Amino acid sequence: MIVAAHWEALLQLLVAVRAEAAGRRFAGGPFLALLTVVPSEFPPARGEGAEACLVWLNSAGIRRPCPQRGSISVSTSHPRCSRRAGRRLATNEREMMMRDLHDEELRALLAFRQRHGRCWKAALLLRWSAGTDADEPGSAHLRHLRNIGGPRWLLGLSAATLDDAARRFAGCVDPALIDVFMENATGFARGASASVGIAPASAAHSLAIAIELSLKAYLMKAGYADDWNRVHIRHDLEKALALAVATGLSGFPPELPQLAAILSPAYSRHQIDAMFRGGASPFDVTDASLCVDRLLAVIRAQIA
Template sequence: MMMRDLHDEELRALLAFRQRHGRCWKAALLLRWSAGTDTDEPGSAHLRRLRNMGGPRWLIGLPAATLDDAARRFAGIVDSALIATFMDNAASFARGAADKVRVAPAIAAHSLAIAIELSLKAYLMQAGYADDWNRVHIRHDLEKALALAVATGLSGFPPELPQLAAILSPAYSRHQIDAMFRGRASPFDVTDASLCVDRLLAVIHAQIA
């Protein structure tokens, strides 16, 4: 069974423990887990939950980058240049999609999916979620990216966006958008989808400015 994504409270407890115990913090936590003395640590409830759900093997395999990304996010470190690059590229893919909606709808749909992904990740980076964290935990899941963006404050996006993300996300994450258009009618109106993405980009631009 795969361990779920860590909650912020759990990440904070691990970060605090790592800061207190230094380079050998994993060994220190394993020792406390085995002796039951993790209950004496700050954030003990979260540490005990991680012991019960993940166990020693999960802790040993936990990448340092997971906590490093969380530390940057909690510190409010934002890479403005990377955010601008993501938004510029999202706009380029959206423009490319608009040029292809009639002649190559599958290509247009793929470009729209990329534009959605890049713009939502730009919003999340502005909210403090590091690109490395997004790459590992969101990947190409448009629905997950949208849900997290909404949870961190995104509002005013087109009301049809959740449905568009739900249609695109499964095929996009598996690189199978072409198959959605093969031998049958378009699964959605690509022209309307293009306009939806344009409005999404305008909303995100305004909210991260």
């Protein structure tokens, strides 16, 4: 296990190699095929820093250590190195410096920073390197930033940029509209509870509306404007729930994800009635009504 004193050296190795690899094409492809830090090469922490042996595999499977320990030295004299890739990287860096980040990109970065705390840049660099950023909420925007900006751009991104965006998004909160959404969600939930035994299809539709309105109210409180929700979420209950969870929603009923997964496809296509034709019932509407009531109570408490 690598001790904390060696973490900075490891991160510097990773960042420098990935930044180098992003601008050139090696025999093994546009990125290093393998990055191995040999733990035995780490000396005991003595305050002077840590050293490591960097090893990479080319397409022939040959292990090639860096000439100097404790430094990055990656050969770029391979005949297949591409100058065009280097020019493309420089163009991408200029593009990132010339344009502002889009709101969706800022929101993805803010959400990632909130989840991973002080070392969020290190966490994102590691996910970029391993390809696991695809598992993160907002992964499309994070991957796009990796492609056009890369590690060098991320390391140069100032905290003030994200702090300013967070304040701007917070200014988009409309308390009156949030109250309207929650009031309407409560009304649809009550209507569903009253019609469960009479018209289960109508009750299910009202429950879907209550879920949508309550989750969007939570997202508006988190800074996602109603216009953005209308365009990017629409009536997708699963997407709304996933984004709400990513922004901090917790304590909701454990059966809610399954209920959202059942309702969302039909609800987004206005086909809930078809789910109940011929007396069929894909779920217990009474239990679903209780689930939605608990969801509303959780959201009220968390947006208060």
